[in-house]
Amino acid sequence: FRHVTAQLLFLSKQARPDLQTAVVFLTTHVKAPDVDDLKKLQRYLSYLRETVELVLTLESDNLSAIYWWVDAAFAVHHNAKSHSG
Numbered sequence: 001f002r003h004v005t006a007q008l009l010f011l012s013k014q015a016r017p018d019l020q021t022a023v024v025f026l027t028t029h030v031k032a033p034d035v036d037d038l039k040k041l042q043r044y045l046s047y048l049r050e051t052v053e054l055v056l057t058l059e060s061d062n063l064s065a066i067y068w069w070v071d072a073a074f075a076v077h078h079n080a081k082s083h084s085g
Helices: 002-014 017-027 035-050
Strands: none
Touching: 002 017, 002 035, 017 035
């Protein structure tokens, strides 16, 4: 479970940002996954198999301006956990 979730995290960060919500959920259950978490992982992997042709498309309206966003609340606590809400 842990190994596959780590691979999915890498994939979602590098090529498939549409997957990040589900991967983030899976990463919160890596320490002690239960049967439901394994079912969710299996469902997630079947979604990946069905959408293997889905590609990331980048578009621009203005090539002279570059904007990006940073998660300023990433790993801000002493235990390296993020803050949300």
